[in-house]
Amino acid sequence: MKIVVQICVLFALCAVAFSWSSTWGVRNATDVLLFSKNVFQPAIANKVQIVYFDIPETLESNNSVITAIYLQDQFKNSSGPSNNLYYGGPGWTYASIQMRTYTSIGLNVTFVVYGKQRSYL
Ligand SMILES: *[C@@H]1O[C@H](CO)[C@@H](O)[C@H](O)[C@H]1NC(C)=O
Ligand SMILES: *[C@@H]1O[C@H](CO)[C@@H](O)[C@H](O)[C@H]1NC(C)=O
Numbered sequence: 414m415k416i417v418v419q420i421c422v423l424f425a426l427c428a429v430a431f432s433w434s435s436t437w438g439v440r441n442a443t444d445v446l447l448f449s450k451n452v453f454q455p456a457i458a459n460k461v462q463i464v465y466f467d468i469p470e471t472l473e474s475n476n477s478v479i480t481a482i483y484l485q486d487q488f489k490n491s492s493g494p495s496n497n498l499y500y501g502g503p504g505w506t507y508a509s510i511q512m513r514t515y516t517s518i519g520l521n522v523t524f525v526v527y528g529k530q531r532s533y534l
């Protein structure tokens with residue numbers, strides 16, 4: 414019984430430890446890497462910061478539809494931001510992601526965005 418509880422706690426900890434990296438969509442083998450970008454926001458004392466990362470529609474000029482967005486937290490110490498897909502995303506040519514930092518902690522995340530050439534659709 415005790416072991417079961419410990420395993421549960423372990424799983425819970427793991428779930429928490431990785432929840433600051435987020436993924437939207439599923440990457441298909443035919444998808445191409447559209448871009449990868451690091452976003453850094455310095456900490457502001459006693460402040461929660463809301464940061465938006467926009468993937469502009471101009472990607473459309475490259476005929477790509479987003480299929481997957483990977484957000485990788487670079488802090489890796491459980492103080493990365495909590496993330497929400499604000500609009501767009503997989504299936505669209507644009508997206509906006511809202512990141513909410515912890516109080517007094519900035520953020521350092523890497524976005525990796527995959528897409529599909531329109532001719533595959
Ligand atoms: C990946 O894309 C190809 C071409 O659009 C499609 O035929 C295939 O079903 C897709 N696979 C998955 C797992 O979505
Ligand atoms: C479109 O693709 C070209 C070549 O891969 C690249 O240099 C350019 O930055 C891309 N444009 C956009 C808006 O992503």
Ligand SMILES: *[C@@H]1O[C@H](CO)[C@@H](O)[C@H](O)[C@H]1NC(C)=O
Nearest residue numbers: 451452453454487488521522
């Ligand atoms: C963000 O994290 C990466 C990977 O840990 C690191 O190489 C980079 O220097 C960091 N960027 C800033 C501005 O601290």
Ligand SMILES: *[C@@H]1O[C@H](CO)[C@@H](O)[C@H](O)[C@H]1NC(C)=O
Nearest residue numbers: 456488489490491492518519
């Ligand atoms: C996690 O790491 C970042 C960058 O090194 C730092 O700014 C932040 O204070 C750390 N968070 C905690 C809880 O130690």
